[in-house]
Amino acid sequence: MKSMEVVKLVEVTRGDVVESVHRGVVAVVDSEGKLVASAGDPRYLTYIRSAAKPMQAIPVLESGAASHYSLSLEEIAVLTASHSGEEEHVRVVMQVLSKIGLTAAYLQCGTHPPLHRPSAKALIAKGLEPTVLHCSCSGKHAGMLILTRFNEWNLDDYYKLEHPVQQLMLQCMADFAGLNPEEIPIGIDGCGVPVFAMTVEKMAFSYARLAQPESFAPERKEASLKLREAMTAYPSLVAGTGRLATDLMKVVGNKLVAKDGAEGVFCISVPAKGWGIALKIEDGHTRAVGPAVIAVLDQLGLITGEEKELLAIHTRTELQNFRKEVIGEIRPAFTLK
């Protein structure tokens, strides 16, 4: 049985006492698969969740579908999104659908209220229900529809593992992670499509290859560069207002390519170093992700003090109560090896 050691990554204090603790694993890997740094056991197995979305968008680009439908950089960015259901997200996903001659009725991602609270409140105040377009995965599903349309596959069951579009995504994810598709345990994501399990180390490796795609065929290399360009040019389309992935790319520009996944997953490409970084909070709690990710970047010397300052909202060192008093802090509690 493989070791699955997790370490304390983040502490939540109140007064002088550590009230709660978040454990997890961090892996930093170069584009040859060599471990550069880590915390906990990089062989920890879990799902990459939505951090797979860049690798699920690559086939749209390398197949020629993106050019065929004249997708803009904005539209490419939203294919990788776990978006907050804000107006611009809904608008850009609709644009994509319109370019392939389909409507929102073809999206099978399911429906939930916008993650962005003011947008959710605005819907309620107007007496409107959320639609599939507000679902955080509607961009990814639109990408799947692009490929399905482009290849003239069946539109009705594009979400099923046996559908060629899902097989294509699995293959691309496997390629980036340096795995065979059959080595990837498959689950079903919140939005109904297959989702991929792998070690945190393999997640990091796939982001290292996105950072340094030289070893891929020219189409995939070009697709990787284009995707990075789109995500860093339109960070607000990748996540949303106040979200870590968005703010990180806004602050550091195209120095880092960042993508979150549910259940405490966060992945980063570092093009200048050819590194990939992957982090999993064992308990899946989002509040630990920001402080842990910023600490990783800080320890690796990948962000400046000024950039860190601009991202202070995500380290949230001070916890406030309902009365706006400071009552504790959330702080990193690890050192990368």
Added chain:
Amino acid sequence: MKSMEVVKLVEVTRGDVVESVHRGVVAVVDSEGKLVASAGDPRYLTYIRSAAKPMQAIPVLESGAASHYSLSLEEIAVLTASHSGEEEHVRVVMQVLSKIGLTAAYLQCGTHPPLHRPSAKALIAKGLEPTVLHCSCSGKHAGMLILTRFNEWNLDDYYKLEHPVQQLMLQCMADFAGLNPEEIPIGIDGCGVPVFAMTVEKMAFSYARLAQPESFAPERKEASLKLREAMTAYPSLVAGTGRLATDLMKVVGNKLVAKDGAEGVFCISVPAKGWGIALKIEDGHTRAVGPAVIAVLDQLGLITGEEKELLAIHTRTELQNFRKEVIGEIRPAFTLK
């Protein structure tokens, strides 16, 4: 340095893979302080948070204030509440304030939207803002105001540690836990009042004494019995619709007295056995509390299969996605020693 060992309490699966894990500590203690059963290290130190509320309501009863103001059982129940801000909660807290001749303006708990989503949505739809009455701690604060009013103390700063009402609460909590007040590290709660740190074992001990209050002075013994009667007679006032503490007491009647606290704390009195049970999820995630608590009660033989069935929504063995498909489960992963 004391050991603070936590163990895996709950696993979250997706497909065939364990995606996330919640660790923590459980202690079951009798009214003499003897450990009956445990998981992890019962000496784990953290805050009891709102699970202290029964011990903070006791002084209202034993002082004679509750009789003086003719508080009903309903009104006593809401003093212990971490309520969901539903209509009945707001109504009963207002009743309490009205009996002591005060208005909501005296509550210094701060404001947040009702935890009960339909109630929060209803406020938005009506264009109304939440008030201090909707704050989950407004009942506890009303209890503090009762004692402050009854003793003619200063009403303006009742929330400060040095105020006599807070000193009274600290002393009562310490008595129940078998500690000296100075052994209890103090933090500030979400609602601005002092909050108490102690080991999970001491939390359990205080609930054991609530279960078996024979060793207390007659006023406190009577107060304990009355409080248990109020909480089990009006479980919906202790938490709210769909909440574990409420549903548990609804299902088992007065067999158990249950109270949740923030950051993954849950405590239970078992009068028939004279036991107290305390549980802390290390990462503070609420989703792990239900499955862990039901598993503890099951392993101790304190709930029947039928009762467990009625509480199925809290064990949430099946996880559904946005499309309402079953994609995994949340399951207990421990055996009490």
